[in-house]
Amino acid sequence: MLAFTGPDVLVTYERTGGFAGIQQRVTVRNSGNALVNGEWVALDDGELRELRSALDGIYTTRSSKAGCRVADHFTYTLDYRGHRATRCWLPSDWRAAVERLEALTRR
Incomplete structure (x- = not known):
């Protein structure tokens, strides 16, 4: 899947798995342009501000295998x-940011 990296990238988010084998990827640039599952979308100033605020609340920066032994997780x-971290159970401090990033996949 097309992606980009570099100093202009604010955050990259991926959600994979589940019964249907879902693969979602969102990469947001500092400018507010986002690549969402291969399609470009633009965040407005409010959305970008809320995402930054939610990201600032993240303190879980390590990967964990806890919860990964569940089928179709x-x-x-x-x-x-x-920091790049993979979790099989969504940490509470990630929730606000993940909700905003997943909302972009429903546009």
Whole structure:
């Protein structure tokens, strides 16, 4: 899947797994342009501000295998501020950011 990296990237989010084998990927640039499952979308100033605020609340920066032994589970990966972590159970401090990132996949 097409993606981009570099200093202009604010965050990259991936959700994979589940019974249907879902693969979602969202990469948001600092400018507010986002690549969502291969399609470009633009966040307005309010959306970008809310996403940044939600991301600032993240303190879980390590990967964990806890919860991964469940059949058809989802795996969540966040790459933010130089940390890349994959979790099989969504940490509570990720929830606000993930909700905003997943909302972009429903546009």
